[in-house]
Amino acid sequence: MAISIKVVLHFPRHLMNQPIIYHLARHYDVEFNILKASITPQEEGVLVMELKGEQKDYEGGIKYLTDSGVEVHPLSRNVARDEDKCTHCGVCVAVCPVGALILDPATRRVDFCESKCIACELCIKACPPRAMKVCL
Ligand code: SF4
Ligand code: SF4
Known part of the structure; x- marks a missing residue:
């Protein structure tokens, strides 16, 4: 098959x-x-x-x-962000292939759009404080 x-x-x-x-x-x-x-x-x-x-x-x-x-x-698990750990450093913005992590120039904060996320996990290893995580 x-x-x-x-x-x-x-x-x-x-x-x-x-x-x-x-x-x-x-x-x-x-x-x-x-x-x-x-x-x-x-x-x-x-x-x-x-x-x-x-x-x-x-x-x-x-x-x-x-x-x-x-x-x-x-490529099927959910990815979530620990809001307490995120420092809004912006490192993840460059690695996300679908634009689910976006830097808001007005607030200088990184917004996470869960509906766009394809759970590729690229941001998990890129995030310095390990704020992005897999939810099983
Ligand atoms: S890399 Fe991690 S700490 Fe930096 S903005 Fe993204 S989620 Fe937040
Ligand atoms: S898991 Fe992949 S698609 Fe989802 S936010 Fe992280 S880098 Fe973007």
Whole structure:
């Protein structure tokens, strides 16, 4: 059965220069489409990808990624902001691919529009005080 799933991949710093995506393409029969690529201030990599293929090939590719030390999450969880922790520094504004985090020039505060958020998690690792979080 063919499937198509959007996932978020987190690459720790020590994997940043490794040819992991090259090996995924070469050794697993999984089509992928990179929707967003970003490097956090902590120099970790985040990729949002759509993966398509037969279920067994998809599972093999995901196993290869996780065995390599890449964190893989489905693009389906809710993301929320801890208002007490947010310092409105603006770092997250640049990484959000859908404009869900917007700097209001009048107030100098960052507004979070939850209805636009696609839960890609790019802001979570980018946020210095870890104000953005996943809600299960
Ligand atoms: S990066 Fe974090 S602290 Fe800074 S504005 Fe965004 S949510 Fe707030
Ligand atoms: S999780 Fe939501 S708010 Fe954060 S970067 Fe992704 S889309 Fe933007």
